[in-house]
Amino acid sequence: MILHPGILAILAGSGITLILLSSAAILGLKIVRKWDIRDSSEEQLALERRTYLVSTLVQYGLLFEVMALFLFIYTADDIHNLLVGAMCATGSLNANAFGFPALYFRVASLFLAAAWIALNHIDQKAEDYPLTKKKYAMLLFIIPVTFAGYILELRYFLNIEPNVITSCCGVLFSEGGTGAGSSLASLPAQTMKTAFFTLSLIMAASGISVIRTQRNPYAFFLAAVSFIYLIVSITSVISFISLYFYQLPTHHCPFDILQPEYYYIGYPLYASLFSGTFFGMMSGIIEPLKKIKSLSHIIPGLQRRWALFATSAIILFVIITLIPMVFSTFTLERY
Amino acid sequence: MSADKHINILDFTIQSLLRRKFKNAGIILVFSFVIFIAGSILFLSYSFKREAVLILKDAPELIVQRTLAGRHELIPEKYAEIIARFPGVSDVSPRYWGYYYDSLVKANYTVISADRSLQTSNRLFRGQMPGEGDFGNAAIGRGIARARFIDIGDDVSLIAADGKVMDFRIAGIFESESELLTSDLIVMSRQDLSRLFGFPGGVATDLSVSVSNETEAPVIARKIRDRFPDTRPILRSEILRTYDAVFGWRSGLILTLFAGAMIAFIILAWDKATGLSAEEKKEIGILKAIGWETSDILEIKFWEGLVISLTSFLTGIILAYLHVYFLGASLFAPALKGWSVIYPEFRLAPFINMYQIATLMSLTVIPYIASTIIPSWKASITDPDEVVRG
Numbered sequence: 001m002i003l004h005p006g007i008l009a010i011l012a013g014s015g016i017t018l019i020l021l022s023s024a025a026i027l028g029l030k031i032v033r034k035w036d037i038r039d040s041s042e043e044q045l046a047l048e049r050r051t052y053l054v055s056t057l058v059q060y061g062l063l064f065e066v067m068a069l070f071l072f073i074y075t076a077d078d079i080h081n082l083l084v085g086a087m088c089a090t091g092s093l094n095a096n097a098f099g100f101p102a103l104y105f106r107v108a109s110l111f112l113a114a115a116w117i118a119l120n121h122i123d124q125k126a127e128d129y130p131l132t133k134k135k136y137a138m139l140l141f142i143i144p145v146t147f148a149g150y151i152l153e154l155r156y157f158l159n160i161e162p163n164v165i166t167s168c169c170g171v172l173f174s175e176g177g178t179g180a181g182s183s184l185a186s187l188p189a190q191t192m193k194t195a196f197f198t199l200s201l202i203m204a205a206s207g208i209s210v211i212r213t214q215r216n217p218y219a220f221f222l223a224a225v226s227f228i229y230l231i232v233s234i235t236s237v238i239s240f241i242s243l244y245f246y247q248l249p250t251h252h253c254p255f256d257i258l259q260p261e262y263y264y265i266g267y268p269l270y271a272s273l274f275s276g277t278f279f280g281m282m283s284g285i286i287e288p289l290k291k292i293k294s295l296s297h298i299i300p301g302l303q304r305r306w307a308l309f310a311t312s313a314i315i316l317f318v319i320i321t322l323i324p325m326v327f328s329t330f331t332l333e334r335y
Numbered sequence: 336m337s338a339d340k341h342i343n344i345l346d347f348t349i350q351s352l353l354r355r356k357f358k359n360a361g362i363i364l365v366f367s368f369v370i371f372i373a374g375s376i377l378f379l380s381y382s383f384k385r386e387a388v389l390i391l392k393d394a395p396e397l398i399v400q401r402t403l404a405g406r407h408e409l410i411p412e413k414y415a416e417i418i419a420r421f422p423g424v425s426d427v428s429p430r431y432w433g434y435y436y437d438s439l440v441k442a443n444y445t446v447i448s449a450d451r452s453l454q455t456s457n458r459l460f461r462g463q464m465p466g467e468g469d470f471g472n473a474a475i476g477r478g479i480a481r482a483r484f485i486d487i488g489d490d491v492s493l494i495a496a497d498g499k500v501m502d503f504r505i506a507g508i509f510e511s512e513s514e515l516l517t518s519d520l521i522v523m524s525r526q527d528l529s530r531l532f533g534f535p536g537g538v539a540t541d542l543s544v545s546v547s548n549e550t551e552a553p554v555i556a557r558k559i560r561d562r563f564p565d566t567r568p569i570l571r572s573e574i575l576r577t578y579d580a581v582f583g584w585r586s587g588l589i590l591t592l593f594a595g596a597m598i599a600f601i602i603l604a605w606d607k608a609t610g611l612s613a614e615e616k617k618e619i620g621i622l623k624a625i626g627w628e629t630s631d632i633l634e635i636k637f638w639e640g641l642v643i644s645l646t647s648f649l650t651g652i653i654l655a656y657l658h659v660y661f662l663g664a665s666l667f668a669p670a671l672k673g674w675s676v677i678y679p680e681f682r683l684a685p686f687i688n689m690y691q692i693a694t695l696m697s698l699t700v701i702p703y704i705a706s707t708i709i710p711s712w713k714a715s716i717t718d719p720d721e722v723v724r725g
Binding site: 002003004005006007008009010012013016019020049052053056057060064067068070071074075078079081082084162260 | 376377380575576579580583584586587588590591629630633688689690693694695696697698701702704705708709711712715716
């Protein structure tokens with residue numbers, strides 16, 4: 001079922017992203033092989049100019065990737081009407097085996113592209129561009145992820161068959177199946193609540209410790225905690241956070257909070273979670289770069305700033321999750 | 336401080352765009368047109384879907400038709416009594432209706448018998464609704480009134496199944512607000528309808544089944560199918576789903592056909608962006624000579640793309656909005672609506688959301704921006720000495 005405006009838009013948009021990132025990787029390949037900053041030949045000059053093209057391509061690629069992610073979720077929500085038993089985006093994504101993997105790859109390539117841009121940012125701050133080879137090699141790892149995401153997406157949409165009325169009889173009787181599952185398995189709310197708030201405190205504390213001293217164990221710890229926090233938070237959104245927004249004890253959907261009915265609260269929620277954990281992870285990942293001489297004085301400042309971003313984004317995230325818990329009369333305690 | 340720099344570059348970009356008014360106006364014009372077409376298709380199909388949802392909101396949860404040799408067949412009324420006894424069914428009413436081809440105006444009318452539900456909803460109705468056993472009176476939709484030049488109190492003749500002419504006095508006319516539903520409608524008493532179509536006794540066109548709890552409708556449909564294997568129960572949700580799929584499919588098809596125009600536009604944009612005039616090259620050369628960096632020139636080009644695409648995007652969707660919701664989408668409606676002689680004249684309820692905007696952007700702005708990246712980079716790496724020397 002490919003002739004749906006939203007699906008066409010996603011396939012066009014992410015196809016273009018794929019082309020941009022692939023051409024960036026191909027251009028990068030030459031840079032990886034030939035790059036030598038001390039060389040002053042014409043070829044090196046051409047390579048240096050080419051780096052601008054590559055970083056522009058990746059930056060636009062990231063921008064389009066963000067758009068395509070939202071479009072993907074929106075389209076999944078839009079097509080739930082076409083599928084028996086699907087009540088929201090969760091149901092549509094469950095319609096075949098490719099839905100959720102496509103989403104995961106999408107998010108993964110978003111994080112990778114953002115990490116690349118962050119590295120690029122650091123690299124351009126140093127006079128001798130010490131990370132050039134590393135970052136272009138990294139591009140070659142981003143491409144397979146994006147490509148796999150695109151293939152999964154394509155297979156997902158190609159395999160969706162809308163359940164429409166056929167001329168012989170109503171569809172329910174010809175199908176015989178149970179239709180798409182419309183809910184996600186969720187973990188018990190009380191346990192998740194404890195885990196989530198404890199981890200939020202640990203996350204904030206480790207963020208603050210990196211802001212105060214940009215030292216080795218703290219930064220690595222923050223990166224590890226951020227990664228765990230991302231997973232725990234998404235599990236918590238499914239397990240109990242979204243329930244407070246819907247005020248329904250049975251509706252475990254991580255996508256409906258993006259809808260106007262819930263005041264688009266999902267956007268600030270996910271934006272703060274993703275940016276917070278991203279900066280948390282990045283401030284640890286750049287820790288080894290301190291060893292590079294031309295970067296050693298740049299990294300600590302960046303770590304401090306990124307840890308600050310991470311901590312404030314996570315505090316914002318926790319505040320957003322607390323709003324309905326504190327201000328609405330809905331409670332989960334009885335369930 | 337750094338924000339200031341970006342604002343200054345944006346300011347510079349707008350100034351330089353204004354200096355080359357005509358070249359950029361050409362791009363904006365064509366781009367707006369492309370967005371206008373894509374936007375019209377999208378708005379129209381979403382409004383149709385929306386309209387279908389609103390109309391079907393009050394439809395019965397379940398319709399039961401009988402099929403014979405794979406074709407729709409009249410259903411015995413006694414089925415209704417049996418279905419009414421199923422647990423969970425709150426009401427079953429047989430419906431009597433059919434299509435009448437009027438050779439005078441070469442159009443099909445929908446003829447329906449007057450029943451309870453029509454009597455109660457009279458806000459959109461002028462005159463009197465024919466009741467049960469009210470012979471020789473009919474209520475008609477505005478489309479028929481227009482086509483046959485008739486009004487309340489006039490007569491209309493229809494030819495019955497046995498070849499005899501039947502005269503009806505127009506007792507009422509549906510108001511224009513309900514035109515989408517009532518344009519081609521004729522309401523008459525059940526006895527008149529049976530005579531007009533030559534219905535045998537004891538049969539109806541189909542049954543409308545009301546279900547107390549809508550989530551039970553599929554179960555009841557299954558039971559009906561088990562009890563009467565020759566029937567075809569249709570759920571309201573299935574009708575909605577089919578409309579959704581059909582409108583989605585149709586608009587997707589038109590958008591695909593339109594891809595050719597989009598590609599042509601992208602080639603134009605690429606070409607325009609590549610073919611820098613000597614003057615523009617000189618400008619970039621001078622900027623670089625006075626200390627602008629390659630990344631600054633790239634930023635100019637970024638703002639340029641953004642200004643052009645946002646201007647075109649806004650112009651395009653505003654025009655599409657006017658076209659669809661004020662001019663009735665005269666350009667594309669036939670392709671999406673299907674065709675009929677008695678067209679309802681109706682104004683669609685505006686329905687736009689972020690999803691449509693994002694879809695539209697992804698189909699138009701992203702290809703445009705992507706096509707200008709490489710030309711912009713080529714412009715930005717211009718060597719100052721090369722250009723200034725000429």
